[in-house]
Amino acid sequence: MFAHVERHVDALKTNRTGDERQTDAEVFDRQTLMVIYDFMTGGLIDTVHHPISTGKEGNVFYCTDEDGEPLALKIFRTSTSTFKRVSKYIEGYPRFKGAAGTRPRMIYTWTNKEYRNLQRYYEADIPVPEPIAFRKNCLLMEYIGDETGPAPQLKDVSLDDPTEMYDEVVSFIIDGYRDAHLVHGDMSEYNILVWEGEPVLIDCGQAMTADFYNAKEFLMRDIVNVNRFFANRGADVIDPETIMEETLREGDDEEDEE
Ligand SMILES: Nc1ncnc2c1ncn2[C@@H]1O[C@H](COP(=O)(O)OP(=O)(O)O)[C@@H](O)[C@H]1O
Ligand SMILES: [Mg+2]
Numbered sequence: 469m470f471a472h473v474e475r476h477v478d479a480l481k482t483n484r485t486g487d488e489r490q491t492d493a494e495v496f497d498r499q500t501l502m503v504i505y506d507f508m509t510g511g512l513i514d515t516v517h518h519p520i521s522t523g524k525e526g527n528v529f530y531c532t533d534e535d536g537e538p539l540a541l542k543i544f545r546t547s548t549s550t551f552k553r554v555s556k557y558i559e560g561y562p563r564f565k566g567a568a569g570t571r572p573r574m575i576y577t578w579t580n581k582e583y584r585n586l587q588r589y590y591e592a593d594i595p596v597p598e599p600i601a602f603r604k605n606c607l608l609m610e611y612i613g614d615e616t617g618p619a620p621q622l623k624d625v626s627l628d629d630p631t632e633m634y635d636e637v638v639s640f641i642i643d644g645y646r647d648a649h650l651v652h653g654d655m656s657e658y659n660i661l662v663w664e665g666e667p668v669l670i671d672c673g674q675a676m677t678a679d680f681y682n683a684k685e686f687l688m689r690d691i692v693n694v695n696r697f698f699a700n701r702g703a704d705v706i707d708p709e710t711i712m713e714e715t716l717r718e719g720d721d722e723e724d725e726e
Contacts, residue, residue: 471525473505477516499572500543503606512601512608513539520618530611530618533541538611540597540618540700542582546575546605577603582673583607585650589675592648594640595668612661622667622697623657630703636667637694638711644669645687649678655690657697 477496496504507513513531521528526544535537579602585601586609598610612619625634637660644650652659652675659671676683689706700703 473508476508476514477501477504478518479692493600496543499546500606503603504541504660505724506603507541507601507606507608510601513541516541526531526605531608538613538615539600540609542607542609544605544607546572578673579603579607579690580604585672588648588650589592589644589669589672591654592643594644594648595666596672597668597670601614612670613685619661619663619668621658622662625662627701627703630701632697633662633667634694634701634703634705636639638691638706639710640667640669640692641687641690642715644675644718645678650675651678651680651683651687652690653686656693667708684712684716687715 483677486593504513504516511534514534514536515532517530517532519527520530520540526542529541529543531539531541576633583602584597585597591599597612600608600610602608609685622633631685637655640660641655644652650672652669652672654671654674655669659669661668661670680686688708691711695705695708
């Protein structure tokens with residue numbers, strides 16, 4: 469079975485340096501290979517190609533399905549650093565009662581949380597990668613980009629009209645709150661990709677529902693981060709308090725049921 473998976477995981481092939489293989493061994497533990505195997509036998513993916521991104525907490529891989537269509541597979545590391553970051557968001561979180569516990573279990577909960585947050589944003593028409601499947605520490609989603617490469621992060625894009633892009637991103641904050649009842653919590657030029665001139669919001673694991681006890685602090689932090697980046701790019705930015713008021717304005721923001 470593992471031989472089958474390995475044939476379809478380019479990153480496990482032998483023409484790689486020692487360092488690269490070290491990273492791969494950490495990411496592709498037995499459990500993760502089992503999940504990849506399930507995704508393959510379930511017809512979701514055919515081949516895992518190269519990593520798009522190698523981060524502290526996990527890697528994102530470029531994959532293709534049987535028709536050669538691209539997909540993005542985010543694999544969370546079940547390591548101590550991820551666990552530490554994740555646990556402070558999950559403990560005391562009503563949507564995930566009973567999730568505290570062993571390290572792998574908490575990472576699985578985190579993966580589930582990112583999947584559900586993507587779903588909420590997607591259903592509210594906020595541009596995010598469409599979530600496709602999750603299992604254990606693996607999240608499969610729509611790939612943003614094309615065969616020549618993934619969409620660049622906002623920080624690496626030169627903007628013809630920074631104010632226009634800014635307004636789009638501010639609408640992610642406001643509509644994200646009002647329509648998806650979510651505060652992203654880590655909104656920045658790193659977690660926004662730009663594809664065909666349009667911003668796409670990613671990295672939604674830490675997003676919290678509007679009823680989370682310090683959601684408003686995170687909301688303000690997102691606003692301040694976005695304003696700082698766009699002010700530097702010469703955009704005509706709106707006062708943070710005004711964005712905050714617009715976001716929290718009474719109207720269709722009924723209580724969250726979860
Ligand atoms: N669906 C996707 N399509 C294309 N590239 C992606 C996708 N998701 C993530 N990436 C790339 O991988 C990087 C890391 O993903 P992210 O979700 O931000 O994880 P983290 O920051 O926790 O490592 C992103 O900055 C982006 O370059
Ligand atoms: Mg990120």
